[in-house]
Amino acid sequence: MPLRSDHTRWSTPAKTFHWVMALLILGNGAFALWMDGLKPSLQKINMFALHKSIGLTVLALFLLRVLWRAIDRRPPHAPAPRWQALAASAVHGFLYLLIVALPLTGWAFNSAHGYPLQYFKQFNLPALVEKNDTLSQVLGNVHEYLFWFLLLVLVPHIAGALKHHVVDRDDTLRRMLPFGRAKQGSPTPPGDTP
Amino acid sequence: MNPTIRRLSVLGLALALPFAATAADYKVGSGSTLGFSGKFQGQQFDGSFGKFDAAISYDPANLATAKFDVTVDVATAKTGDTDRDNALPTADFFDASKFPKAHYVTTGFTKDAKGDVVANGNLTLHGVTKPVQLKVVFNPAAGGARLSVTGSLKRLAFGVGSGEYKDTSTIADDVLVNGTLNLLPK
Numbered sequence: 001m002p003l004r005s006d007h008t009r010w011s012t013p014a015k016t017f018h019w020v021m022a023l024l025i026l027g028n029g030a031f032a033l034w035m036d037g038l039k040p041s042l043q044k045i046n047m048f049a050l051h052k053s054i055g056l057t058v059l060a061l062f063l064l065r066v067l068w069r070a071i072d073r074r075p076p077h078a079p080a081p082r083w084q085a086l087a088a089s090a091v092h093g094f095l096y097l098l099i100v101a102l103p104l105t106g107w108a109f110n111s112a113h114g115y116p117l118q119y120f121k122q123f124n125l126p127a128l129v130e131k132n133d134t135l136s137q138v139l140g141n142v143h144e145y146l147f148w149f150l151l152l153v154l155v156p157h158i159a160g161a162l163k164h165h166v167v168d169r170d171d172t173l174r175r176m177l178p179f180g181r182a183k184q185g186s187p188t189p190p191g192d193t194p
Numbered sequence: 195m196n197p198t199i200r201r202l203s204v205l206g207l208a209l210a211l212p213f214a215a216t217a218a219d220y221k222v223g224s225g226s227t228l229g230f231s232g233k234f235q236g237q238q239f240d241g242s243f244g245k246f247d248a249a250i251s252y253d254p255a256n257l258a259t260a261k262f263d264v265t266v267d268v269a270t271a272k273t274g275d276t277d278r279d280n281a282l283p284t285a286d287f288f289d290a291s292k293f294p295k296a297h298y299v300t301t302g303f304t305k306d307a308k309g310d311v312v313a314n315g316n317l318t319l320h321g322v323t324k325p326v327q328l329k330v331v332f333n334p335a336a337g338g339a340r341l342s343v344t345g346s347l348k349r350l351a352f353g354v355g356s357g358e359y360k361d362t363s364t365i366a367d368d369v370l371v372n373g374t375l376n377l378l379p380k
Contacts, residue, residue: 040277041358045235046361049235114275115235116235118236118237121363121364124235
């Protein structure tokens with residue numbers, strides 16, 4: 001359980017942030033799409049309150065993650081063509097952006113609709129914008145489309161990880177897996193220098 | 195009117211009033227409001243009734259003859275949220291088609307420890323009658339009077355909120371009621 005990342009693997013906090021947030025974001029998105037079609041009921045209201053609380057949790061985790069990222073080391077990129085390294089960085093940038101934009105647009109959507117925002121029935125958070133029906137509709141659509149966009153950006157993210165694992169047979173995916181560790185003494189492929 | 199005459203006339207009124215046979219009778223003038231405040235997901239929301247009527251007999255010097263008789267069209271509740279306003283008249287809350295009117299009648303008036311006037315009365319809401327107390331502030335005004343009342347009640351005591359809507363962790367049980375009436379002589 002390494003606290004800090006080294007050149008062979010990601011640290012336990014880094015892995016935890018990655019997988020817990022992946023699970024929360026994808027689960028929360030699927031949850032919202034499913035319950036959006038339900039008939040109005042108090043249960044639905046409570047489910048949406050849960051969706052909002054999970055979204056706020058993602059936002060809080062993101063802030064902690066950025067903080068952690070600033071003080072933790074990073075394993076080096078596995079050898080790859082320059083365009084692939086650039087693409088990977090661009091995809092990571094988009095994912096970070098979406099991780100923030102999804103909860104924030106949800107929060108603003110909630111405010112524009114005039115709903116209260118209560119975190120797991122414990123305390124209330126202020127509105128980001130004034131009540132405004134037109135804005136509420138726009139933000140609701142933006143919030144949903146951002147999720148679809150996130151899924152789109154996940155395609156090259158996952159495809160890249162699998163390509164490294166299956167084609168290149170390097171440690172890119174393995175070093176991020178919950179209990180994965182780099183192959184001991186795995187040689188650097190000939191002709192490549194890290 | 196200069197201050198001395200005003201003071202004298204108030205004094206005269208105060209002396210004369212105890213001997214009046216009945217309290218002054220009023221009806222509700224324009225600009226009067228009857229409202230309520232609840233709590234949803236930890237946040238207060240305010241509502242008001244678009245249609246209500248009241249017969250008020252009130253004389254601060256002779257509370258024994260005072261009486262409030264208020265009738266409210268519960269279907270006219272508006273709270274600033276379309277979803278909520280559509281839900282309130284349904285069977286989940288007021289069930290306005292079955293119980294269109296709420297009715298409040300006082301049974302007597304007392305003074306609390308601070309000297310404030312308290313109206314004791316019965317509220318019939320959603321077919322349930324329970325005692326409800328209102329704090330009364332009465333101020334004579336030009337051509338009538340201004341009456342403010344505040345009180346609180348438990349919505350579930352009246353069965354307002356059925357089935358899953360009994361959940362007080364989402365919709366609080368406590369509801370504040372308030373009224374500001376511009377009273378005109380009858």
